[in-house]
Amino acid sequence: MTSTEILTxxxxxxxxxxVATAAILLPGVAVGFFLARARFRLLKPFxxxxxxxxxxxxxxxVGLLLLEAxxxxxxxxxxxxxxxxxPVLLTWRAAAIAAAxxxxxxxxxxxxxxxxxxxRRLEDVATTLGATRRRVFFRVTxxxxxxxxxxxxxxxxxxxxGEFGAxxxxxxxxxxxxxxxxxxxxxxxxxxxxxxxxxxxxVSLLLAFATTFLAExxxxxxxxx
Amino acid sequence: xxxxxxEAAFPGFSLDAAASWTATSAALFGASGSxxxxxxxxxxxxxxxxxxxxxxxxxxxxGVPPRERRVGWVPQDAALFPHMTxxxxxxxxxxxxxxxxxxxxxxxxxxxxxGVLxxEAPALSGGERQRVxxxxxxxxGADVLLLDEPLAAIDRPLRGRILPFLARLPExxxxxxxxxxxxxxxVMALATHVVFLVEGRVAxxxxxxxxxxxxxxxxxxxxxxxxxxxxxxVVARGEGTTRLLTRNGCExxxxxxxxxxxxxxxxxxxxxxVLAAGxxxxxxxxxxxxxxxxxxxxxxxxxxxxxxxxxxxxxxKVTARAARSLGLAPGKAVTLLVKAHAIVPST
Numbered sequence: 029m030t031s032t033e034i035l036t037x038x039x040x041x042x043x044x045x046x047v048a049t050a051a052i053l054l055p056g057v058a059v060g061f062f063l064a065r066a067r068f069r070l071l072k073p074f075x076x077x078x079x080x081x082x083x084x085x086x087x088x089x090v091g092l093l094l095l096e097a098x099x100x101x102x103x104x105x106x107x108x109x110x111x112x113x114x115p116v117l118l119t120w121r122a123a124a125i126a127a128a129x130x131x132x133x134x135x136x137x138x139x140x141x142x143x144x145x146x147x148r149r150l151e152d153v154a155t156t157l158g159a160t161r162r163r164v165f166f167r168v169t170x171x172x173x174x175x176x177x178x179x180x181x182x183x184x185x186x187x188x189x190g191e192f193g194a195x196x197x198x199x200x201x202x203x204x205x206x207x208x209x210x211x212x213x214x215x216x217x218x219x220x221x222x223x224x225x226x227x228x229x230x231v232s233l234l235l236a237f238a239t240t241f242l243a244e245x246x247x248x249x250x251x252x253x
Numbered sequence: 254x255x256x257x258x259x260e261a262a263f264p265g266f267s268l269d270a271a272a273s274w275t276a277t278s279a280a281l282f283g284a285s286g287s288x289x290x291x292x293x294x295x296x297x298x299x300x301x302x303x304x305x306x307x308x309x310x311x312x313x314x315x316g317v318p319p320r321e322r323r324v325g326w327v328p329q330d331a332a333l334f335p336h337m338t339x340x341x342x343x344x345x346x347x348x349x350x351x352x353x354x355x356x357x358x359x360x361x362x363x364x365x366x367x368g369v370l371x372x373e374a375p376a377l378s379g380g381e382r383q384r385v386x387x388x389x390x391x392x393x394g395a396d397v398l399l400l401d402e403p404l405a406a407i408d409r410p411l412r413g414r415i416l417p418f419l420a421r422l423p424e425x426x427x428x429x430x431x432x433x434x435x436x437x438x439x440v441m442a443l444a445t446h447v448v449f450l451v452e453g454r455v456a457x458x459x460x461x462x463x464x465x466x467x468x469x470x471x472x473x474x475x476x477x478x479x480x481x482x483x484x485x486x487v488v489a490r491g492e493g494t495t496r497l498l499t500r501n502g503c504e505x506x507x508x509x510x511x512x513x514x515x516x517x518x519x520x521x522x523x524x525x526x527v528l529a530a531g532x533x534x535x536x537x538x539x540x541x542x543x544x545x546x547x548x549x550x551x552x553x554x555x556x557x558x559x560x561x562x563x564x565x566x567x568x569x570k571v572t573a574r575a576a577r578s579l580g581l582a583p584g585k586a587v588t589l590l591v592k593a594h595a596i597v598p599s600t
Contacts, residue, residue, distance in 0.1 A: 149332050152299050155319045156326040157393040158350030167345060171336045 029224045038231055041208040044120055044195075045188030048127035049181060052135055056184070057177055060139020083133045087193025094126055094198045123199035123206050127191045131184035138180020142173035175247055182243040189235055209235075255279065255397065255429060259295050259305035268292070268303065268453040276446035277423040280432045280439075280461070283450035289433040290329075292450075293399050296431070297326040309397050310429060323350075325390025325428075329402040331382040333374035339385045340370035346393035356426070357392035363425050364388045364418060380407045380415055387419075391426050398422065398430045404439060416442050437465055438520040438597065441482060462518070481521035481567055494539060494593050503563030506539040507596035516598035525595035526569035528558065529588040530579045540591040542567075549581050556581070562589045 059079060066072055082090050098105040098117050108116050108125075116122050146169050154164045170177075192210035199206035201215055209232045216225035256273030268288045281289040295303040298319035306315050314322050333342050347357040361367055364384040369377060377385060383403055390398055403419060404412045420443050423430045432443050440447050440461050447464050449457040457464045462482060485497040488504065495509040497519065507519060533541065544562025556576040558569045567589055571581070581587070 147332070149328055150334060152297075152319070153326060153328065153332045154334075154345070154349070156297050156299070156322070156324055157346040157389065157395075158320050158323075159345070160320070160349075163349060168334055172334075 029221075029227065034227060034231065036204060037207055037209055037212045037228065038235070040120060040206075041189055041210075042235075044123045044127055044208055045131075045185050045191075047124040048131055048188045049135075049185045051124070052128050052132050052184065053181065056132055056135035056180065057139045060136045060141075060177070060180070061143050061173075063136065063140045064143035079136050080133050082130050087130060087191070088197060090129060091126060091194035091197030094122075094129060094194055098122060098125065098198060117198060118200045118202065118206065120199065120206055123191075123195045123208060126194035126198050127188035130191050130194055131187040134187050135177075135180040135184040138183065139173070139177045142176020142180070143169065145176060146172045178247055179243060182239060182247070186236055186239045189239070190232065254308060254311050255431065256308040257292060257296055257305065259292060259303050259307070261291065261295075261300070261303040263302075266453060270448075270450060270453060270455045271305075272448040272455050272458050273308070274446040274448075274458075276444070277428075278420070278430045278432070278444045279446040279448065280434055280444035281450060282434055282437070282440050282447050282464075283456075284435055286452075287450040288453040289435075289450055290401055293326070293401050293431065293433050296397075297324050297399055298322050299326070320350075323394065323396045325387075325393055325395030325398045327383070327386045327390050327398070327400045327403060329405055331386035333377070333382055333386055333389070335374050338371055338373050339366060339377060339381070342374060342385055342389050343370075343392045346389045350394045353394065356394060357388070359426060360388040360391035363391075363422065383407060383415065384418070387422070391422075391428065396428060398428050399433075400430065401433045402435070403432060404434075404436075419443055437461075437482070438522060441465075441518070441520050442598070481523060481526075482518065483521075483565065484518050485516060487515045497596075499563075499565050501564040503542070503565035505542075505563075505591070505596060506593045507598075508593040513598075519596050519598055521567075521591060521596050523557065523568045523570035525591065526560075526567060527590040528560065528569055528571060528575075528579060528581070529590060530585075531588065533588055533590060536590060537592075538590040539593040540589070540596075542589040542591075544587060544589050546581055546583055546585040546587055548583060549576060560587055560589050567591075 059075070063072060063076055095117070096102060098108060100106055100109065105116070112121055116125070150168055150172070151164050154168045159167070190210055191208070192214065195208060196211060201207060201211045207215070209228050212228045213225045213232070216222070216228065254273060254275050258271035259268055261268040266286065268291055270288060270292060281292055283289050291300060291303065294300045296307050296309070298314065298317065306313060308314070309322060309324065334345065337345065343357055343361065347354060361370070364387055366381065366384050366388055369381050369385070374382065387398065387400065387403070404415060407415060416439065422428065432439070434440050444461055446459065447461040448455055449464050465482060483499040485499050488496040488498050490509070493508060494506050496504060496506050497516070498504055507516070542562035544560045547559040547561050547566065550557045551573060556571050556573050558571060558576065558581055560567045560569060569589065579587070
């Protein structure tokens with residue numbers, strides 16, 4: 029196995045996960061805010077359950093549902109293809125969509141916790157000081173919630189790095205095209221190339237460790253005077 | 254004129270209170286749970302469940318959203334924005350309403366927080382936080398400051414330094430001030446009008462001394478523990494102390510500095526009075542007054558003991574255990590000890 033091969037798989041994995049995380053940023057924060065603040069008694073648990081489904085469903089089942097949704101027979105599939113300007117299934121884009129769906133609950137969870145941690149009294153104070161709702165949100169609520177949101181983002185990114193089941197179904201296993209780290213490990217094991225699989229495993233470990241360590245290092249750091 | 258006429262029903266508590274005043278400095282006074290903070294928040298427009306009317310500086314603000322009421326609400330814990338420095342907290346307020354930078358500057362000077370402006374909010378001490386929060390409220394261009402227990406989180410020595418700041422604020426910054434407090438000494442020092450609340454109702458309203466002496470206020474004041482308020486005249490000024498004569502002819506000594514004005518009214522907390530069963534011997538306390546117990550009233554685990562000394566009635570708070578060990582009962586001869594520093598000017 030060449031170093032180019034390792035680099036290609038690693039960069040593709042990072043690209044897929046980054047695109048997936050970027051794509052879910054706004055909807056994830058919005059849903060997290062809604063769950064933290066909305067007062068709808070029935071809608072909230074329903075929405076929370078819906079959002080959490082990818083975490084509890086078998087990833088392959090999520091992949092199968094995505095496969096149906098992204099096929100050209102489905103309106104969603106046609107719309108996404110039109111938006112992407114080309115085929116989606118069996119491309120890195122499908123891998124990014126699978127990673128986005130699987131990571132979404134983690135971002136929502138982090139954002140919800142972040143918004144729930146903002147004392148309402150601070151927003152009340154900001155309002156009495158004459159701030160508009162928009163100013164209160166962007167200058168008070170969002171900065172205080174940002175730690176929770178960043179946690180959600182980091183873990184969503186890390187989840188995307190390791191996504192396998194759904195990705196395998198919608199993106200296939202095309203070396204150089206859709207082969208992420210998880211698929212590469214699985215493929216090498218099937219071919220009895222355990223040493224190569226161990227190399228990809230080490231790269232995965234390194235990426236996961238680095239991501240989590242950076243989150244711990246920078247997000248848990250208290251502000252000092 | 255400022256006024257409120259508010260009603261609300263909560264589980265286990267109902268509010269039905271109305272008051273009005275023209276004084277620039279007023280106070281809502283009462284025990285915990287009497288509805289003080291609820292009224293203050295309703296005046297700020299933050300309690301939609303409370304119905305009624307609020308008038309701020311002659312302007313009826315019923316239905317006016319909080320951001321347009323021009324109030325500076327300072328909650329008990331100051332509620333500074335934790336992700337900002339003190340300077341950013343003040344600037345946030347100044348920019349939110351397009352306020353005058355000069356007002357913010359004057360507030361910073363008046364509250365003496367220039368030295369802490371670049372520190373992050375969580376790094377400030379309790380007193381600094383309160384002063385920054387008040388400066389922030391003033392910088393927003395507020396006409397009325399609503400201060401909820403502004404000194405509650407501050408230790409006694411610092412409280413003594415901040416009290417004069419607060420008392421001067423309305424005059425220096427041209428704002429009205431409504432302070433929530435359960436401390437009569439604070440009320441006397443800060444307000445010229447007090448609304449006395451008992452269980453969501455206005456029990457008395459008016460000049461603080463008159464209110465605190467009224468029968469309606471007396472029982473609650475006993476529980477709150479600071480009804481030693483004396484009208485005084487200065488007899489002599491000494492080195493760091495001033496000798497005073499109360500209206501009923503009792504001489505007491507208070508700590509003072511040469512530049513301090515002559516007090517006309519002083520206050521003394523009941524818990525700052527020490528009772529001794531006999532002559533105490535040599536002590537550093539400036540006020541050692543022989544007297545006799547007039548009454549002993551048990552209030553929870555505490556006893557309020559009224560002692561007649563030098564023609565004046567003093568109320569001391571001691572533990573029930575101390576009262577038992579001293580054998581306190583009406584007629585019992587005791588010596589009353591009060592540090593000169595415990596006597597403070599109240600207006």
